Amino acid sequence: MVVATSPPVVEVDTSEVRRGYSLDDYRRFEAESLERHEYRDGEVVTMTGGSATHNKIVLAIVSWLLNQLDSKYEVFASDLRLWLPQYNRATYPDVMVVEGEPVFQEQRSDEILNPTLIVEVLSPSTAAYDRGDKFRRYRSIPSFAEYLLVSQQEPYVEQFSRRDEGVWEFRALEGLEGAIGFPRFDVELPVGEIYRRVRFAETA
Template sequence: MCNNQTYEVFSSDLRVWIPEHKRGVYPDVMVITGDAIFNENRQDEIVNPCLIFEVLSPSTSSYDRGDKFLYYRSISYLKEYILVDQVNYFIEHYTKTENNQWLLQEYQDINDMIKLNSIDIDLKISDIYENISITK
């Protein structure tokens, strides 16, 4: 990590508040840069994630790719969105560009590396799938 920046990781027990859609959603994992910004005196709703991970399941896949991603895209702080398939080695990495477009890069090779620019690290696909049994 660069520039002495601090990062904090939160699991699915903390909501992301999305003001534009007036709703809160629970990501599987989110990362914030610097201090957490909470929604109007609430300690259970963060408004400033820079990176969100969702683990796809058959019951949530459509929602995570559809409406939930639509909600997330309205968060000005959010720079990257990662969808992790739990059945196959398959990761979808969305990155927000300077003109607020979202670029998709897909990973299917367990030896690939994802560059997470929002937190300035490289993450191995094998680390994401560590201790997970994928049958091909």
């Protein structure tokens, strides 16, 4: 098992960026927009649309978590915004799990502060960002303790788990066998459940 303390930071392609937005401007813009956007300390970045496979994986994970987790946990999908006050950033993780009551930013109902588990389903355009710069900023969340990166190109899942202050353990699962252990939730998520509605192309 590899212990990861600071994954490499890789910058995302910022070709779809609007600059010079205040946070209030962003919130008004986002409330009226048909697309979703990240807020990055004055920059508004258009988020890429999800594929059918991406959607199937997210729904499978959300469904499994809702069925398996104790009632003290709340499960949220990608329409709920996550606010990162240390970095003045807002983003939309694919899946979040909150232990106990959700804490919202400034009494809002659309920006959450306290996820324990975050799941991102990777795409070629976001994979480096999700592993690097985004993960580094997610680690500023005091409650954040589990991070899953799920490939949609092949059955492959990366798990980062916080064990001690500043120390994260890394585990990778390849193929449809095996399960992702979450000792803090007292459950194991079978990899096959994540991909149960996904068909991968046959390779020679």
